[in-house]
Amino acid sequence: MTSLSLLVWIILGIAVQLGLFLGVSFWRHWQDYRRLVQGMPEAVELAPAVGLPDENSAGWSGFRSFRVARRTTEDAGGQICSFYLEPADGQPLPSYLPGQFLTFRLDLTKAEGCGSASITRCYSLSDAPASDYYRISIKRVPAPPGSAYPAGRSSNFFHDDVQVGATLQVRAPSGHFYLAAGSAPVVLVSGGIGITPLLSMLNWCRIHQPEREIRFFHGLRNSREGAFLADLRAAAAAAPSVHLYLCFSDPLPEDQLGRDFHHHGRVGVNLFRMELPLKPYHYYICGPAPMMETLLPALADWGVPDSRIHFEAFGPASGLRRRAEPAALAEHALPDPANEITVTFAKSGKKAQWSAQSGTLLDFAEAQGVVVDSGCRAGGCGTCQTTIVSGEVSYRQTPDYDPLAGTCLLCVCTPKTHLTLEA
Known part of the structure; x- marks a missing residue:
């Protein structure tokens, strides 16, 4: 065997090995692609998630008193502050799903120097569940420059008036946005x-x-x-x-x-x-x-x-x-745009035609100049709960707050039929 033929065999051997390597790599890449397209699980799974409570696990009903045990400034500009909350009754805290929020009923009477002023707001929990405290982190919302809109009432109340030792009224953790059980990346x-x-x-x-x-x-x-x-x-x-x-x-x-x-x-x-x-x-x-x-x-x-x-x-x-998936569309279908739906606001004495482009009933009410108290605008706090005088509504999503019979949450529903609201 000459040196030239030996060199050719060496090159062929290297080419075969390189071809095998590229072929195996392509096959693995193709299998990963098929899993993504078909929604198949990963070939290798980690241990299943542990320590996550059920979404429907009971916390407490109504509002519970919490004491501010500590507050910490989180940014150089002092615009974001964390509040560590401990139960005033000293009883154990239920766990929650990472990503859920707390709902607060805030008494702004002293802060705003007026008569009774109470608002409801929701803030995400910003730490892993612990047995002895909850943590929320709030950014101060200033008044927009050159605008007639005021500064955020609740965020400024927390920053200026909620000090260590203050007592707050809090609903149990809730919310559909949370880390699901499993081990997928x-x-x-x-x-x-x-x-x-x-x-x-x-x-x-x-x-x-x-x-x-x-x-x-x-x-x-x-x-x-x-x-x-x-x-x-x-x-x-x-x-x-x-x-x-x-x-x-x-x-x-x-x-x-x-x-x-x-x-x-x-x-x-x-x-x-x-x-x-x-x-x-x-x-x-x-x-x-x-x-x-x-x-x-x-x-x-x-x-x-x-x-x-x-x-x-x-x-x-x-x-x-x-x-939406077809089943979800069937369950929460919007009315036919060709059919006009009349929404009447009884207390305000206003009546208008609703269309699919009008958004939620809360959006629609505000567009008609009807004043409705609202908080989270996501179905979590119950502030916009309004009595239905006649007609039916459809929910765009399952609300976290459970409205009373005969009422609806305007922020997450639309009219299903001609509708009269006590607003």
Whole structure:
């Protein structure tokens, strides 16, 4: 055998080995792709989740007194504050699902210097469940510059008037946005103060499932607005299964890429394409309206099944909904747009035609100039509960708050027939 023929055989051997390697890699990649398309589980599953209570497990009925045991400023600008709450009766606290929220009945009489002033608001729990305290983290909402709208009543009340030792009236934890039982890899996506329920999920996993893969994308303008950044970095440094991506849309001159943040820009599907391995991730998303309105449709267009997209939005974004399954459409079908539906507000003496573009009954009432007290705008607090004089409604989602018979929650329902409301 000549040296030339030996060289040819060596090259052929290398080519065969390279071909086998590429073939096996392609086959594995193809199998992963098929699992994603068909909704099949991962080939390798971690141990099943433990320590999660049932969504319907009982907490307590009505409101319960809690004492503020500690408050901590979480950001350099002093705009985000955490409140640690302990039960005034000293009794044990029920656990909750990471991602759920608390509902507060706030007495603003002294703070606002007027007559009786009570409002109801909901705030996400921002830590893993503990046996002796609950934690919420609230961002102060200032008055919009150049606008007639006032500053946020509840957030400013917490920041200015709720000190250590204060007593608050609290409903039991609730909410449908929470980390589901299982061990599938997750992508946590937050914008601004939307980080709070996702912190609860992250911290729970660190305690109960430290091996579970977590990809955490957090979007904010720059380091000046960042809260809990040290906690996120510590979590990523302590567990190889936690991968952190800080995205600054408007970094400060002193913010350095690679040191203070990982991506210059907003959180989006293009970033997911670059950073995420091909796996059947579940996406948990909480952030401001612009993020939700952009990201949710983009994930659907990317091919992520609705069953793997979980989100919570606040205010105007709370009406966002993904494409419903056929069964859900049949159960919560909107009225035929061709059929005009008249909604009458008895106390206000107003009557108007509702259409599918009118949004929820709360949106519709506000558009007609009908004043309705509201809180969470997501079916959680019960503030907008209104008596139905005649007619029927359909719920866009199952509310967390259980309305009384003969009433409805305007923020999450639409008219099913001609409707008269006591509002």
